[in-house]
Amino acid sequence: MANMKIKAKARGDVVGVKVLAKHDMLTYDQAKAKGKKANFITHITAKVGDKIVYDVSTSQFWSKNPQFKFKFKKDGFKDGDKISITWTDLSGKTVTEDKKIKGL
Amino acid sequence: MKRRKFLGLGLMAVAAMPATLSAISSIDFRATKPDAWKAKTVDDAIKALYGEIKAEESGVTVKAPKVASNGGAVPVTIKSDIAAKTVAVFQNMDPESAVAVFNVPEGGIVDYFLKIKLKATDENGGNGVITVIVEGRDGKFYKGTMALQVAKGGCEG
Secondary structure (H helix, E strand, O other): OOOEEEEEEEEOOEEEEEEEEOOOOEOHHHHHHHOOOOEOEEEEEEEEOOEEEEEEEEOOOEOOOOEEEEEEEOOOOOOOOEEEEEEEEOOOOEEEEEEEOEOO | OHHHHHHHHHHHHHHHOOOOOOOOOOOOHHHHOHHHHHOOOHHHHHHHHHOOOOEEOOOEEEEOOOEEEEOOOEEEEEEEOOOEEEEEEEEOOOOOOEEEEEEOOOOOOEEEEEEEOOOOHHHHOOOEEEEEEEEEOOOOEEEEEEEEEEEEOOOOO
């Protein structure tokens, strides 16, 4: 759980997901000022089983330790299913964490 | 335009083939549309991503604080009931315009929340605008905007 905090809960027909990803999200300007190399999350994908429920290409302008939320329809998913979230950053690092969806 | 429609129909036909809801594949817009991320203006970024488009100003809601005290983490909510293929988020405050491009799964819900970094608006004339373009599965484009002020910039580190 070191890299992400995930909450996923079904309410009615919809699953709501809240994520807090731990990442510096260092922009090119910030990196220059600090004498470091820019590095930020460039892509986030969330899946339940093999089905993609969230897929976004991201820029350096997401906040530090970015927080994001999204929703998807719960059709076809069952109790015990997990949401699996993967991010990739500019350095090529990939982190995946999963969490059981509550209330399915 | 005709070509786009044709391709769209082809994709839909392919997507409709499997009986069950199948996984769409992930799309890395940073790889497929590299210029969209380098563009310095919202118009250029839209052009690099979608080509010459005309977006209807309806059906897309963008919510953000009118005055953001901390540009380091400005909360933005994007909602639309349009059956969307992609959703793109831009702003005119940072050095480059693109913030995010969502690849929306078929039947997906467009209700996104994210926190973004924005430079203080007085550094660029005082007019901060977040622009969201929704590419519909009908082949049309829709647009929503939200004007805001950012008191303290979030890009200086």
